[in-house]
Amino acid sequence: MTEFELIARIGQLFAGVPRNDFEEPGDDCTVLGIGGSESLLFTADLLTEGIHFLRNTTPPYELGRKALAVNLSDVAAMGGRSVATLLSVALPPDVSDEWTEAFLRGYRDLSAEEGVMLAGGDTTSSRHDITVNVTVVGRAADHCIKRRSDARAGDAIVVAGPLGASGAGLCDLLAGNLDTPNARIHNAPAAQTAEGLWLGERTEVHAMTDLSDGLASDLRHIAEQSHVGATVDLERIPIAPGSDLVTALTGGEDYKLLFTAAPEALPALCRAFESRFGRPLYPIGTVTEAEDDTIVWLDRGRRVETDWRGYEHNA
Template sequence: MTEFGFIEAIRRSFADLPSNSFEGIGDDCAVLPIGGGESLLFTADLLTEGVHFLRRATSARELGGKALAVNLSDVAAMGARPVATLLSIALPADAAGAWAEEFMEGYRALSARHGVALVGGDTTRSEGGITVNVTAIGRCADRCIKRRSAARAGDVVFVGGELGASGAGLRDLLAGRCDTPLAAMHRNPQPQVDEGVWLGRREEVHAMMDLSDGLASDLGHILALSGVGAAIDTERIPVAAGADLRTAACGGEDYKLLLTAAAAEADRLSAAFRDRFGAPLYPIGRIEAEGGLRWLRDGAPVALDWQGFSHY
């Protein structure tokens, strides 16, 4: 069973239970309307030693920041402002003292930067490695929520930054090169929180999510839920310095925003984004009415076996 096959099986098995007003499985966050034209958004993410990080290659402070960052990214990817988190952590004996304090310093620093409260959680002993689970809560006007299911044929596909740095950094870490700039970028993702909130207010932006498993995988979620296809110009994918095109398309954990926007407003959106953030939105292709993902090179279809990250 694949990761997303497992998630789909879970969704089906719970489909006959009451939703209690939640929009549930399928987007970056679950959505709960709270009245007055607003909703709360909830997401949870898990980091496990040996799967998501190597303790010998990642400082406790870096892991504290990353554990929070990946959750803030999910909230921002739906156009919401993160407001609070819950943190649960399982620690082996050799990480329960100074390591834990340093972890919390990193977690607090990023919380302070984005004005996010820590409002609860749990701690327990681990007989194995470290496991960290964060639940993040966002708040948003209903009209600003961006869903994966809202892409429309003719939309321009944008990414919010250069891709592949994290994947290349992971290669460095696995090769024992822990002090490279790319390795540092992998350990210290920067969620596009302000960018996500700003894009959420833009009516010309239709679908949006963040890039955690890689463009080749994550774009497929938008296409499936929106019932559309896409053509991506491989030469327009922004490749980070030190990475290669395949890593930019397939490598995970870049945490840049992936969005679709009305073609008639795309240039204006891109210019306004640059004016606001001093960095470009990168147009990389178009949404098509016919399903499937097509990779183009010099305007012609090219067969590529590109796949993003999968846990299973």
């Protein structure tokens, strides 16, 4: 089974099990209303050696930051604020104390910068590989929560930063170039935490997610869950320096926010974002009425037939 087939199967198998007031799973975080117009958000992401990182290309300090950042990104994508984490590690015998110390310092420094407490976790041995799992708990005012399922036909599709740096950085690392700007971004990506909170407050922002697998996959998740289609203008995709269009669409791990917004409010939203963050938003397309989550890619108005896909485990 591929990653997405397994997730769908889990959804079917557990459909009849009580949800105890939790919303239906399937978004960047699962939502539990706690009264007072507030909700808790829960998300988990695991990094495992050989699949998510190589020991000789990702230094431990950066890995500690990345393990936390990829989870903070999921809370930001819901419009929430991360408050606490659980950190679980499986470490093989050939990992040195220095490695572990540097990993923890990376995780600690980003926790301190983001004001997130470490509330617990688990520590085990492993036979060969390093595995790190992080669970983050966030909070959000109910009216700020952004779901993948809220895109509306006619919405603008917007990304909150350039894409493709991480994929280009992975190529650099695999070629032995460990100290390029994109390699550094790949090893320690920044989550758009302040941007997610700010976009959460804006009622003209409808659906939101973060770009972990690549635009080609993650936009499809919004389309599927909102029962809409999308048209994307390829010439409007913001490509990070040193990257290229296909890497920007399929490379993954950019952790930029992807959202849809009411078109009439878009110019003011873009101006306000730029004045708040000093960086632009990038409108790249339009949500369409196609109910079968069709994504149409246009190159200067001409339809491009492609089978672009983002990253999928066991595909």
